[in-house]
Amino acid sequence: MCLYGRMHRKGWIGVALGLVIVVLLAVGGYQLISSRTYQLAGDLVDRVDTEEKVVALTLDDGPSDRAPEVLRVLSELDVPATFYLNGRDVDARPEHARAILAAGHELGNHTYNHRRLVFVTPGTVRE
Numbered sequence: 858m859c860l861y862g863r864m865h866r867k868g869w870i871g872v873a874l875g876l877v878i879v880v881l882l883a884v885g886g887y888q889l890i891s892s893r894t895y896q897l898a899g900d901l902v903d904r905v906d907t908e909e910k911v912v913a914l915t916l917d918d919g920p921s922d923r924a925p926e927v928l929r930v931l932s933e934l935d936v937p938a939t940f941y942l943n944g945r946d947v948d949a950r951p952e953h954a955r956a957i958l959a960a961g962h963e964l965g966n967h968t969y970n971h972r973r974l975v976f977v978t979p980g981t982v983r984e
Contacts, residue, residue, distance in 0.1 A: 914938040917967055919946050920953035928960050938962050944969035 916938055931938055940957050947954045
């Protein structure tokens with residue numbers, strides 16, 4: 858077989874493999890990428906064993922410009938919460954992040970820019 862024929866066949870094999878990968882990602886990979894309960898590094902905490910009947914209030918993203926209003930309502934109702942903040946929003950509104958801490962609420966890391974953390978290393982998550 859000539860060199861052109863071998864290269865041509867390899868090209869089609871590459872295209873076929875590429876299509877198989879795309880289909881697998883579209884069908885099964887979408888579930889992995891869009892999953893909220895799967896990650897390769899670290900632990901997810903979605904339940905805590907307790908005898909008490911409790912509800913954990915979490916707020917994701919931000920802090921936004923609505924943080925003062927949210928803090929006021931939580932204070933009036935004497936409700937503690939955990940705020941999962943984006944670093945980019947903390948950089949933009951550090952006074953809101955300080956107010957959340959000063960009010961006694963917990964802070965959680967919701968990444969710097971809300972990027973999916975499924976395939977990143979623990980070092981990247983810490984960073």
